[in-house]
Amino acid sequence: MALEGALKLKEVSYIHAEGYPAAEMKHGPIALIDEDMPVVVLAPRDAVYQKVVSSIEEVKARHGRIIAVVTDEASELDGKVDHIIRVPQTIALLQPVLTTVPLQLLAYHMAMIRGADSTNLEILLSR
Numbered sequence: 832m833a834l835e836g837a838l839k840l841k842e843v844s845y846i847h848a849e850g851y852p853a854a855e856m857k858h859g860p861i862a863l864i865d866e867d868m869p870v871v872v873l874a875p876r877d878a879v880y881q882k883v884v885s886s887i888e889e890v891k892a893r894h895g896r897i898i899a900v901v902t903d904e905a906s907e908l909d910g911k912v913d914h915i916i917r918v919p920q921t922i923a924l925l926q927p928v929l930t931t932v933p934l935q936l937l938a939y940h941m942a943m944i945r946g947a948d949s950t951n952l953e954i955l956l957s958r
Contacts, residue, residue, distance in 0.1 A: 832873050832927050836934030844942035853883040856890070864893040871937070872912070875902040875926050887911055900933050902926065 833850030840848035851860050853872075864870065870890050874883045887908065890897055897912040902920040909915065918929045 832930050832934070833871075835931055836871065836873075836937070839935050839938035840941065843938040844945055844947065846941060846945075853879055853886045856886040861886075861889055861893070864890050864895040866894040866896070869896045869898065871934070872897055872899045873930055874899050874906075874908060875918075875930055876920065877923070877926070884908070884911075898937075900930055902930075 833852070835850070837848035837850040840846045849860065872883060872887055872890075874880060874887070884907070887897060887899070888911070891911060898914045898916065899906075899908050899912040900916045900918060901908055902918055904917065906915060906917075916933045918933065920926075921929055
């Protein structure tokens with residue numbers, strides 16, 4: 832999901848983005864985090880949720896700005912992140928579909944802010 836979101840940001844809004852598993856944040860990307868680095872975190876309630884929460888705490892310790900896509904209504908991330916986007920919880924096979932949609936919308940709106948041609952955006956987002 833993170834790789835797809837990063838790809839859409841690159842293709843649609845021409846913004847460099849990278850997708851990483853939560854456990855790999857400690858091995859390189861965390862060194863780049865500061866108050867000017869936005870971080871989009873995918874935090875569905877799944878087997879790696881606690882690792883994601885740990886990564887969020889590390890990003891916040893470095894003053895990173897966090898947008899979290901979460902699946903639960905009473906998230907323990909309230910107050911720990913700068914922005915929360917909530918998606919419905921569903922079966923494991925469908926969760927990536929629901930979690931990817933906000934990433935596509937983020938790429939679209941970033942492209943519009945940057946003055947992109949909306950016709951090309953519709954083509955790219957439909958892939």
